[in-house]
Amino acid sequence: MLQKDFPYAFIYKVKNFEKHKNNLLNLIFELPENKIETNGCSVSHSDYFSEQKSKKEYVKYFQENIIKDFAKFICEKFNCKFVNFHQVWFQVYNYGDYHKKHRHPNCNLASIFYLELPHKKLITDFGEYKVEIEEGDILTFPAFIEHSSPRNKTNLRKTIISTNSSLLND
Numbered sequence: 001m002l003q004k005d006f007p008y009a010f011i012y013k014v015k016n017f018e019k020h021k022n023n024l025l026n027l028i029f030e031l032p033e034n035k036i037e038t039n040g041c042s043v044s045h046s047d048y049f050s051e052q053k054s055k056k057e058y059v060k061y062f063q064e065n066i067i068k069d070f071a072k073f074i075c076e077k078f079n080c081k082f083v084n085f086h087q088v089w090f091q092v093y094n095y096g097d098y099h100k101k102h103r104h105p106n107c108n109l110a111s112i113f114y115l116e117l118p119h120k121k122l123i124t125d126f127g128e129y130k131v132e133i134e135e136g137d138i139l140t141f142p143a144f145i146e147h148s149s150p151r152n153k154t155n156l157r158k159t160i161i162s163t164n165s166s167l168l169n170d
């Protein structure tokens with residue numbers, strides 16, 4: 001459920017989630033571990049900065065099995081013909097990991113697919129906007145809305161796949 005005061009935010013529930021979860025996690029964790037450690041961001045494993053992300057197996061799997069239906073959902077919500085996904089990447093948050101407040105530039109929408117969300121404390125923080133998310137949800141929101149990933153103080157792992165996209169009419 002979304003609080004009604006979070007404008008233009010939508011939740012899409014991924015079909016056959018358990019199957020896709022296992023397959024995507026296998027594909028993500030077969031990639032060499034790649035840690036991001038910058039000012040304001042600590043993530044245990046991510047391909048955000050890696051080249052040729054679109055050629056990765058998990059991206060192909062995501063495109064073939066999930067994005068098509070998800071794009072249809074977005075087009076219905078925003079009354080547009082197409083969605084252009086500019087970017088897809090994953091982030092793994094282990095104990096101590098976090099991502100400070102930020103926005104997603106150069107796109108209309110940001111989406112977060114919660115592949116592993118073992119505790120509510122790990123839900124993305126939108127400040128004044130409260131969201132109720134569960135594993136298997138893709139949360140989509142205007143890319144300019146500031147958000148952060150709270151520091152993981154649990155020993156449980158959070159894994160997300162994120163996309164940046166824009167709406168097209170022709």
Ligand SMILES: [Fe+2]
Pocket residue numbers: 102103104110147
């Ligand atoms: Fe973000």
